[in-house]
Amino acid sequence: MKALVTGGAGCIGSELAAELLARGAQVIVVDNLSSGKIEHIDGLLKDSRFEFLEADLLQPGAMDAALGGVDMVFHLAANPDVRFSPGDPTDKDLQQNTLVTYNVLEAMRRHRVPKLAFASTSAVYGVAEHLPIPESAPFPKPISLYGATKLACEALISSFQHLFGLQCWIFRFANIVGSKVRKRGRTVISDFIYRLKETPCCLEILGDGRQAKSYLLNAECVDAMLYVVEHARAPLNIYNLGCDDWISVNRIADLVVKAMGLPHVQYRYTGTEAGWPGDVPRFRLDVTALNHLGWKAGHNSEEAVRIAIHAVFEALEGKVEK
Amino acid sequence: MKALVTGGAGCIGSELAAELLARGAQVIVVDNLSSGKIEHIDGLLKDSRFEFLEADLLQPGAMDAALGGVDMVFHLAANPDVRFSPGDPTDKDLQQNTLVTYNVLEAMRRHRVPKLAFASTSAVYGVAEHLPIPESAPFPKPISLYGATKLACEALISSFQHLFGLQCWIFRFANIVGSKVRKRGRTVISDFIYRLKETPCCLEILGDGRQAKSYLLNAECVDAMLYVVEHARAPLNIYNLGCDDWISVNRIADLVVKAMGLPHVQYRYTGTEAGWPGDVPRFRLDVTALNHLGWKAGHNSEEAVRIAIHAVFEALEGKVEK
DSSP: OEEEEETTTSHHHHHHHHHHHHTTOEEEEEEOOSSSOGGGGGGGTTOTTEEEEEOOTTSTTTTGGGOTTOOEEEEOOSOOOOOOOTTSOTTHHIIIIIIHHHHHHHHHHHHTOOEEEEEEEGGGGBSOSSSSBOTTOBSOBOOSHHHHHHHHHHHHHHHHHHHHOOEEEEEEEOEEEOSSOOOTTSSHHHHHHHHHHHOTTEEEESTTSOOEEOEEEHHHHHHHHHHHHHHOOSSEEEEEESOSOOEEHHHHHHHHHHHTTOOSOEEEEOOOSSSSTTOOSBOOBOOHHHHHHTOOOSSOHHHHHHHHHHHHHHHHHHHHHO | OEEEEETTTSHHHHHHHHHHHHTTOEEEEEEOOSSSOGGGGGGGTTOTTEEEEEOOTTSTTTTGGGOTTOOEEEEOOSOOOOOOOTTSOTTHHIIIIIIHHHHHHHHHHHHTOOEEEEEEEGGGGBSOSSSSBOTTOBSOBOOSHHHHHHHHHHHHHHHHHHHHOOEEEEEEEOEEEOSSOOOTTSSHHHHHHHHHHHOTTEEEESTTSOOEEOEEEHHHHHHHHHHHHHHOOSSEEEEEESOSOOEEHHHHHHHHHHHTTOOSOEEEEOOOSSSSTTOOSBOOBOOHHHHHHTOOOSSOHHHHHHHHHHHHHHHHHHHHHO
8 A cells, every 4th residue: 555644744644654654555745844843754764665745735736746656645734733823814724724635635636546534623513512522413613713624624525525436534533642742832731841841830721721621642543543444434434533531631730740740839720711712621522433443542531641741741851951 | 784795796695785775774795797797786786875896705805995884794705606517627616615705704804894694505414314404413524515615614604703703694595596597507497498498399307307405585585694684693693594395306397398388398317316416416404493583485495496487487588589
């Protein structure tokens, strides 16, 4: 199999590329390195079955050169900043999520690439009335630009699948965490660690701390994707990807504080129910379909967060010491 | 009230503009006349409360000049060609539906226009498992580019509503028919009339003729939109707009043949279940929410179709005789 991974220099994409290589595939990574990092794929570059193409998928045809003989595209390239902050351009998600996905679909159609796996998000559901949220949840009303534009991607994929006969897998991710250190502010774990390194006496927590979400380790996310692609055989396959529990932001703060060995940290809250505008304060995915297919997360949310805290903390320490 | 109607030179938009004027509003129509026609608003141009701006909403800022003092936007501009034919560009709907809607939302945000009504479509639902389809139907999988890109519009509206505090009304239209003659091939009624004028002995019917859909008259559609905007007061209001029954394509053919007074017309079928790729063969909208709000269609699907046949036929005769 020859696989192309968009966003393959990102935290999840690079893990997926490495795993695909380990399982015997040829792998092409396409990434514009806007948030992906070349360090993430450094170890893969010497493999003769690996190729890297630096390209911006907002340019139509950007990945044409790489599509020859490709059997399957794993489309993970996206705007990784889930948060919208006042003053940000309002079309960043539209461009980097929706338009890029259209370009990928159109390139696949033209080059007759038959299979697509897509990294979607639990943010497509918006604020669900009932938890846990199954894949067939009522008609979604996303509340973030990120969630809205990922829903737009799903809709395009659904129509391309029907019209042009692709086989597609859409994965609605829980919060994915791992050892790779993300840009400050992008995940709650590295955010807390950075803040506590600066001011170990107190920690500002966005929202009221009672936000609760499902977490899944990077490596498990990759394993689940590959498992589902192998075992789910419908023309259009849609799966929630996560574990069956959740963990609160307050509990994550406690775990970070404990891991850093800090005594007497005072929490200060910004006070709203949501951490930021567009944040879904509480979500838990129904992963029955995934479990029935035969895949179950090896770690629950707290374990995943705990492992990620230690990995990120160590990675940061390593960086500091260099 | 000062209202701006995008796509206001179209079949539905021009009817809406006229009705808004009749109810005392100031009205600005923005249209690029790509499918809208100046004849549709000819009668309104002399009204001092009416303004027409020819502009292409794909250009960001195209409607900025018209937004001063506007209280509400009725966004009806869209690609009116629901069908995708092999060889068509695959991004026409993405551009004319999704990107245009983003431009409208962003212009409204910048100019602080507080209210938006949006013409969506029953095509967002894709092929529903259960009929009739309520607004809260399970997570949609659109099968046409038109439906997918309208769903993308809804998602953007939902997120803008949440983030920037607009008040929004999303209307999922049944098939809207009326006296205005649409471009050949765009609706089944004018399609049949054109074909039978050319070859009165036989009629090619796309699909197997058993496709069945809900129809609503143009004037009723406009009346329903204005009723719902006045009576539904949530921040985000989503309503199916139609009547509670449906009519088959075969029955429409019979009605057209009868109206034209043709004897012995032979039907030939292209044979597939759907009329064209991306066509949803059978849909019926659940209009309970609309009815409970206090609005009910005055004509059922067959009556609406019958009225539209006669109106279109007369309009065409008039044209032929000129």
